[in-house]
Amino acid sequence: MAEQREFFYRRLHSFLGVVPIGIFLVQHLIVNHFAVYGEESFNQAAGFMGGLPFVLLLEIFVIYLPILFHAILGVYIVFTARNNVSRYGFFRNWMFKIQRITGIITLIFIVWHVFETRVQIGLGNAEANYTLMEGILTNPFMFWFYVIGVISTVFHFANGLWSFLVTWGITQSPKSQRISTYACIVVFFAVSYLGIRTLIRFAYGV
Amino acid sequence: MAEQSKVTFIITRQDGPESAPYEETFEIPYRQNMNVISGLMEIRQNPVNAKGEKTTPVMWDMNCLEEVCGACSMVINGTARQSCAALVDQLEQPIRLEPMSTFPVVRDLIVDRERMFDALKQVKAWIPIDGTHDLGPGPRMPENKRQWAYELSKCMTCGVCLEACPNVNDKSNFIGPAAISQARLFNAHPTGEMNASDRLNGLMEDGGIDGCGNSQNCVQVCPKGIPLTTSIAAMNRATNIQAFKNFFGSDSAL
Ligand code: HEM
Numbered sequence: 001m002a003e004q005r006e007f008f009y010r011r012l013h014s015f016l017g018v019v020p021i022g023i024f025l026v027q028h029l030i031v032n033h034f035a036v037y038g039e040e041s042f043n044q045a046a047g048f049m050g051g052l053p054f055v056l057l058l059e060i061f062v063i064y065l066p067i068l069f070h071a072i073l074g075v076y077i078v079f080t081a082r083n084n085v086s087r088y089g090f091f092r093n094w095m096f097k098i099q100r101i102t103g104i105i106t107l108i109f110i111v112w113h114v115f116e117t118r119v120q121i122g123l124g125n126a127e128a129n130y131t132l133m134e135g136i137l138t139n140p141f142m143f144w145f146y147v148i149g150v151i152s153t154v155f156h157f158a159n160g161l162w163s164f165l166v167t168w169g170i171t172q173s174p175k176s177q178r179i180s181t182y183a184c185i186v187v188f189f190a191v192s193y194l195g196i197r198t199l200i201r202f203a204y205g206v
Numbered sequence: 207m208a209e210q211s212k213v214t215f216i217i218t219r220q221d222g223p224e225s226a227p228y229e230e231t232f233e234i235p236y237r238q239n240m241n242v243i244s245g246l247m248e249i250r251q252n253p254v255n256a257k258g259e260k261t262t263p264v265m266w267d268m269n270c271l272e273e274v275c276g277a278c279s280m281v282i283n284g285t286a287r288q289s290c291a292a293l294v295d296q297l298e299q300p301i302r303l304e305p306m307s308t309f310p311v312v313r314d315l316i317v318d319r320e321r322m323f324d325a326l327k328q329v330k331a332w333i334p335i336d337g338t339h340d341l342g343p344g345p346r347m348p349e350n351k352r353q354w355a356y357e358l359s360k361c362m363t364c365g366v367c368l369e370a371c372p373n374v375n376d377k378s379n380f381i382g383p384a385a386i387s388q389a390r391l392f393n394a395h396p397t398g399e400m401n402a403s404d405r406l407n408g409l410m411e412d413g414g415i416d417g418c419g420n421s422q423n424c425v426q427v428c429p430k431g432i433p434l435t436t437s438i439a440a441m442n443r444a445t446n447i448q449a450f451k452n453f454f455g456s457d458s459a460l
């Protein structure tokens with residue numbers, strides 16, 4: 001039997017996109033949303049997350065390694081596609097293309113975001129609290145950079161969820177795929193709201 | 207109608223597999239109910255281009271002339287389709303003809319679709335019933351299953367779905383939609399089902415089903431209306447289950 005390694009890697013890539021990366025993304029945005037209830041609430045929630053036992057191990061195995069794998073294979077997948085929306089401008093073909101564009105934007109955003117927060121905290125240059133994010137987001141350029149980054153990541157997650165359901169053979173019929181499109185649109189708006197609402201709080205204090 | 211008296215074709219030509227492509231324009235007299243192939247036949251009869259220069263006849267592939275063999279597929283005004291079923295009256299002029307870019311060009315509009323037949327071999331898209339003695343009648347097929355399987359059996363290996371797929375190209379080894387759907391067809395057959403795991407393992411080989419990224423162009427362009435994306439999702443499920451069986455299961459000799 002010929003090799004089946006690619007199949008395994010692609011299924012792993014798909015799985016990691018939702019478990020744990022997608023779950024982490026939603027959890028991360030929910031915890032951050034505590035900022036909307038005030039500085040005190042945010043610091044408490046962030047403090048709880050940062051105080052979890054074995055936090056570094058959790059971060060490595062639940063976040064860093066999965067994202068690293070998904071991102072590296074993801075970039076490869078992006079560059080093996082020959083996008084053709086000009087000839088075949090169907091809705092799903094656009095989603096396919098935007099899934100790849102948002103993958104790249106998300107990569108840039110995550111690298112910068114992790115460098116500016118987690119790495120600086122690790123180096124002892126910053127502390128994980130409300131003031132750190134307020135300092136970053138009151139700069140209008142960074143505010144818009146974060147808005148684009150969050151929307152791109154959430155789009156990539158929501159549309160990825162749709163495609164995950166197909167990759168795992170859960171939605172097969174055209175009808176179920178259509179309904180899961182609507183469900184993923186709802187996910188996109190709901191999770192985007194969480195993220196953007198939090199950014200507005202940090203940037204404008206409202 | 208005066209302006210209807212001529213039909214203009216802009217054809218991407220190529221003299222051989224290794225030579226560079228070039229464009230040539232032809233103007234031919236309009237006739238009623240022309241299709242692209244009758245236009246090409248007109249050019250073959252009188253191979254003179256729009257500048258009045260004598261040139262070689264344009265080569266293309268065809269067979270059935272009724273959209274069942276798939277041989278005449280080419281890119282017409284930007285979309286891949288069968289030239290025998292493309293009516294000149296329904297096309298915007300000038301009519302642009304190109305060979306399908308997914309496949310190696312043999313000459314002019316003729317491409318080599320061998321990779322599609324290799325793909326059918328990879329997924330064993332046949333039913334192995336040859337024997338030295340009469341095996342008797344096979345199991346019967348439920349009528350509702352026969353009905354959807356019949357739809358899948360209409361595939362003519364034309365290559366239009368591969369041409370439209372952003373993941374079938376020279377940077378990727380993705381098998382393409384057609385063979386995935388054929389694996390589903392033969393796995394649906396009551397006798398073919400006996401070798402279902404062989405076909406699924408073929409789909410899981412490198413350059414198999416995993417290259418699908420769900421652009422779903424295939425189902426939009428298939429001239430036979432084959433539910434390719436349903437087939438792909440169904441085979442996604444079946445290969446995932448097969449992968450678990452291969453690893454955890456007990457239905458192999460070792
Ligand atoms: C927060 C970070 C991310 C999340 C939550 C995420 C989530 C997902 C999900 C759920 C899928 C669907 C998998 C499937 O089709 O079965 C997916 C697909 C994909 N991701 Fe990500 N992803 C993230 C980051 C990235 C990054 C940084 C890249 C790199 C460019 C990337 C590239 C891709 C690509 C190319 C696909 C399409 C795969 C395919 O269609 O076969 N992703 N992602």
Ligand code: SF4
Nearest residue numbers: 361362364365367428
């Ligand atoms: S599935 Fe449809 S488009 Fe693809 S090769 Fe078969 S007939 Fe052509």
Ligand code: FES
Nearest residue numbers: 271273275276290
């Ligand atoms: S000649 Fe057979 S499909 Fe056109």
